[in-house]
Amino acid sequence: MSAASTTPARENDTAAIRALLESSAAAWARGDGAGYGAHFTEDATDVTFTGTVYHGPAEIGGAHQALFDSFLKGTHLTVDLLDLRFPGPDTAIAVTRGEVHKGARPRRLGKLATYTLIRTAGGDWRIAAVQKTKHRPLTEALTFHTRPKTRPAPRPAA
Known part of the structure; x- marks a missing residue:
C-alpha cells in the first residue's frame, strides 16, 4: 500500500474496502445475485475473466444469479x-x-482482479469497475526466465 494508506483516515478506508470485498464474497456464497450486484455503482462495469462485460448492479446481479443457479x-x-x-x-x-x-479455501488463488472503487455521496465505498484475469504462472515463469527485465519489483503486502 502507498504511504498515504497509513493515516487514520486511510486505515478506515482500507477497513471499509476490505469489508466491501468480504461482503460481496458473502453474497456470492449465499448465491445472492442481487446482493452481489448491490456492491456496484449504478454505472459500474464488471469484465469477467472470459471477457464478458456487464453494466450496472441489476445486470451484474442478474447475470450472477443465473450463474449461481447453475x-x-x-x-x-x-x-x-x-x-x-x-x-x-x-x-x-x-x-x-x-x-x-x-x-475449503483453495491452496492456489489463480485469478487476479483489479477493482476501481469510489466513495459514494453517502460515504460508503462501492465497486465502479472490476477487471478479472486468469493467472498463468507457467507463461509468467517462462517470460521472466527468457526476459528477466519483465519481472516486476517486489511489493509489500497490502
Missing part, C-alpha cells in the same frame, strides 16, 4: 487483497488474487 451453485469466492492505493480522496484501486471454489 454451474456456480454452492461455490465460494475467496479474495485476498494484494495492493491498495488511493489516487484521490474518494477513489481507490485494489489488486486482488482470488478463486471461485467449493468447500
